[in-house]
Amino acid sequence: MTETMDVALGARSYSIHIGAGLLDVAASYRAIGARPRFIVSDSNVAPLYLQRVAAALGVPAVATLVVPAGEETKRLATVERVLDKLMEARFPRDGVLVALGGGVVGDLTGFVAAIYQRGAAFVQVPTTLLAQVDSSVGGKTGVNHPLGKNMIGAFHQPLAVVADTDTLATLPPRELSAGLAEVIKYGLLGDAAFFAELESNVGALRALDHATLVAAIHHCCHMKADIVARDEREAGPRALLNLGHTFGHAIETFTGYGTWLHGEAVAVGLCMAADMSARMGWASLDVVARTRKLVERAGLPVLPPPGMTPGDFRTLMMHDKKVAAGHLRLVLLRSLGQAVVTADFDAQALDATLADTCKAAQATT
Amino acid sequence: MTETMDVALGARSYSIHIGAGLLDVAASYRAIGARPRFIVSDSNVAPLYLQRVAAALGVPAVATLVVPAGEETKRLATVERVLDKLMEARFPRDGVLVALGGGVVGDLTGFVAAIYQRGAAFVQVPTTLLAQVDSSVGGKTGVNHPLGKNMIGAFHQPLAVVADTDTLATLPPRELSAGLAEVIKYGLLGDAAFFAELESNVGALRALDHATLVAAIHHCCHMKADIVARDEREAGPRALLNLGHTFGHAIETFTGYGTWLHGEAVAVGLCMAADMSARMGWASLDVVARTRKLVERAGLPVLPPPGMTPGDFRTLMMHDKKVAAGHLRLVLLRSLGQAVVTADFDAQALDATLADTCKAAQATT
Numbered sequence: 001m002t003e004t005m006d007v008a009l010g011a012r013s014y015s016i017h018i019g020a021g022l023l024d025v026a027a028s029y030r031a032i033g034a035r036p037r038f039i040v041s042d043s044n045v046a047p048l049y050l051q052r053v054a055a056a057l058g059v060p061a062v063a064t065l066v067v068p069a070g071e072e073t074k075r076l077a078t079v080e081r082v083l084d085k086l087m088e089a090r091f092p093r094d095g096v097l098v099a100l101g102g103g104v105v106g107d108l109t110g111f112v113a114a115i116y117q118r119g120a121a122f123v124q125v126p127t128t129l130l131a132q133v134d135s136s137v138g139g140k141t142g143v144n145h146p147l148g149k150n151m152i153g154a155f156h157q158p159l160a161v162v163a164d165t166d167t168l169a170t171l172p173p174r175e176l177s178a179g180l181a182e183v184i185k186y187g188l189l190g191d192a193a194f195f196a197e198l199e200s201n202v203g204a205l206r207a208l209d210h211a212t213l214v215a216a217i218h219h220c221c222h223m224k225a226d227i228v229a230r231d232e233r234e235a236g237p238r239a240l241l242n243l244g245h246t247f248g249h250a251i252e253t254f255t256g257y258g259t260w261l262h263g264e265a266v267a268v269g270l271c272m273a274a275d276m277s278a279r280m281g282w283a284s285l286d287v288v289a290r291t292r293k294l295v296e297r298a299g300l301p302v303l304p305p306p307g308m309t310p311g312d313f314r315t316l317m318m319h320d321k322k323v324a325a326g327h328l329r330l331v332l333l334r335s336l337g338q339a340v341v342t343a344d345f346d347a348q349a350l351d352a353t354l355a356d357t358c359k360a361a362q363a364t365t
Numbered sequence: 366m367t368e369t370m371d372v373a374l375g376a377r378s379y380s381i382h383i384g385a386g387l388l389d390v391a392a393s394y395r396a397i398g399a400r401p402r403f404i405v406s407d408s409n410v411a412p413l414y415l416q417r418v419a420a421a422l423g424v425p426a427v428a429t430l431v432v433p434a435g436e437e438t439k440r441l442a443t444v445e446r447v448l449d450k451l452m453e454a455r456f457p458r459d460g461v462l463v464a465l466g467g468g469v470v471g472d473l474t475g476f477v478a479a480i481y482q483r484g485a486a487f488v489q490v491p492t493t494l495l496a497q498v499d500s501s502v503g504g505k506t507g508v509n510h511p512l513g514k515n516m517i518g519a520f521h522q523p524l525a526v527v528a529d530t531d532t533l534a535t536l537p538p539r540e541l542s543a544g545l546a547e548v549i550k551y552g553l554l555g556d557a558a559f560f561a562e563l564e565s566n567v568g569a570l571r572a573l574d575h576a577t578l579v580a581a582i583h584h585c586c587h588m589k590a591d592i593v594a595r596d597e598r599e600a601g602p603r604a605l606l607n608l609g610h611t612f613g614h615a616i617e618t619f620t621g622y623g624t625w626l627h628g629e630a631v632a633v634g635l636c637m638a639a640d641m642s643a644r645m646g647w648a649s650l651d652v653v654a655r656t657r658k659l660v661e662r663a664g665l666p667v668l669p670p671p672g673m674t675p676g677d678f679r680t681l682m683m684h685d686k687k688v689a690a691g692h693l694r695l696v697l698l699r700s701l702g703q704a705v706v707t708a709d710f711d712a713q714a715l716d717a718t719l720a721d722t723c724k725a726a727q728a729t730t
Binding site for chain 2: 035076079080083084087088090092093094111114115116117118119140142145146147148150151152153154155233318319321323324325326
């Protein structure tokens with residue numbers, strides 16, 4: 001049961017292959033052809049899958065690099081390490097990098113590919129739910145700066161995405177929940193019916209029910225492929241995919257990369273975006289309650305870390321890439337399933353959301 | 366006497382402004398509009414021109430960074446330093462970087478712009494002959510890796526190029542000669558009549574005769590703009606612009622960045638490419654002699670450093686970005702003014718060129 005869908009981007013179009021057992025099948029990587037290949041993976045994923053992917057790709061042992069697992073790895077120093085290894089191996093510009101792992105490995109490897117000899121090709125082999133539904137598709141690559149998340153990067157589309165759903169069986173429950181945050185995001189931002197389905201299915205998803213998981217991955221990839229095809233470089237509708245991320249990035253930067261998982265911070269961000277939308281009279285209080293409840297049932301936090309103040313949020317949010325001409329832009333909800341990007345928000349609503357959310361978080365200590 | 370020409374690249378099109386005194390004129394920078402701006406310059410150029418450009422741009426003192434002059438600066442550590450400064454200044458994604466200096470500052474700043482928040486705009490203000498005729502136009506940006514030149518980079522077109530020909534008056538003679546290497550390259554690769562003009566004018570150019578310099582800059586920019594418009598990402602004819610560069614990069618890497626100027630290494634590369642082309646029965650021996658003579662009259666070397674062996678050349682040339690599927694590709698001359706890119710060259714001709722050239726260099730010690 002393999003499904004292939006296309007991301008339509010003219011000369012940069014590519015296919016997403018989704019199915020069980022794709023990792024081991026040479027045909028999954030047919031877009032690479034006979035070109036040299038080099039696998040980047042991390043210390044969690046490599047012991048499980050590196051040899052199998054290398055066998056399917058016919059890679060000699062030298063053409064791999066394993067980086068430490070975790071968000072800390074996603075920084076310029078690691079980019080330099082991968083570049084050194086490629087240069088030492090005399091890896092050619094017409095070679096293909098293969099990113100085997102979660103969002104960190106995908107973002108890092110894609111960015112290295114973007115800048116290696118002014119642009120080499122790469123293939124995404126996402127092994128986490130978060131990477132399969134979100135980060136592996138769409139060509140956003142990059143690393144973090146100590147002062148802000150994803151501040152260094154490039155738009156660089158992969159040659160193909162190979163999502164083997166069997167890999168989710170080895171995913172720790174906390175990582176699975178983190179991926180569900182992005183799944184919930186898709187429902188909230190553009191598909192109320194899908195959100196309602198998730199309310200029914202969240203238990204099955206956490207129990208790794210295969211058919212339910214695969215259906216959810218398909219749905220999210222379709223939504224993302226459609227949005228990316230309409231707006232590759234985030235001039236317009238693509239920014240909707242950042243729902244929850246401006247609040248979430250502030251939490252990640254505040255706590256230091258790696259303390260909270262990206263999906264956990266996004267989960268809190270979704271709740272805060274819903275809360276603020278309701279205070280502006282857009283989304284109903286019912287949407288806020290349903291969002292919080294679904295986030296909680298997915299095994300995710302609904303409040304930021306207790307020590308974080310409204311001032312911390314404001315400072316860190318102004319570092320967001322969506323800040324334009326000095327104005328913060330936020331993704332908010334007109335209603336369930338209908339997000340908008342706006343710089344024209346009610347500042348008092350933001351203040352109230354930050355104050356009440358931080359106060360509630362403080363009260364939990 | 367200002368001339369403006371356009372590089373036609375669809376949505377990424379931009380103008381090159383060439384003329385005396387453009388640096389001080391606010392209108393030169395009109396493409397920036399009212400957006401925030403940040404100037405990067407180097408320790409040679411900043412004392413001469415930074416305040417004047419800042420005044421024309423209306424930049425506050427904080428929005429500048431001066432890096433050490435020289436090829437050593439063109440590396441990933443400097444990229445990180447510029448990124449740190451931008452992040453500390455909370456420079457927004459819709460801001461515009463301004464590269465004030467020669468090829469090193471332009472390549473570095475353009476690359477930072479390419480990866481800052483996944484892509485910010487930048488303006489080139491080239492102050493060397495080499496940058497005005499070549500590196501500031503066409504969107505090639507990047508830095509060196511210890512194992513190879515320009516191995517880390519991106520294609521990222523500037524928003525505008527502002528070439529103030531008055532700045533050449535302060536250029537050291539050695540730098541002027543280095544720029545002439547690229548000027549000679551344009552004649553050799555695509556315009557025999559221009560080559561013949563240079564044979565008449567090289568003295569006037571070295572004496573900084575203004576009208577002759579400006580005419581040469583115009584001619585080279587026109588040729589480059591035309592080639593880049595036809596082949597932005599070097600899939601085809603653009604590779605011709607690398608005439609002399611595969612040999613030249615090997616010399617630069619061998620000697621360590623900063624010992625030889627880029628243009629000096631390219632000058633030797635032009636002589637070697639002509640020599641090899643003649644050995645293959647393509648260009649005549651007369652072309653070889655005329656190339657060497659013009660290079661010498663431009664104040665440039667015709668032989669590599671004495672310690673360098675054919676083996677050194679071979680090893681370092683295989684690191685070239687034009688290596689594809691394990692095969693070296695070279696830019697060679699069918700005749701004067703007609704270059705071709707080929708992987709189908711005579712290996713014995715290459716061997717003979719390397720052996721004889723290195724032997725001749727050795728004999729000079």
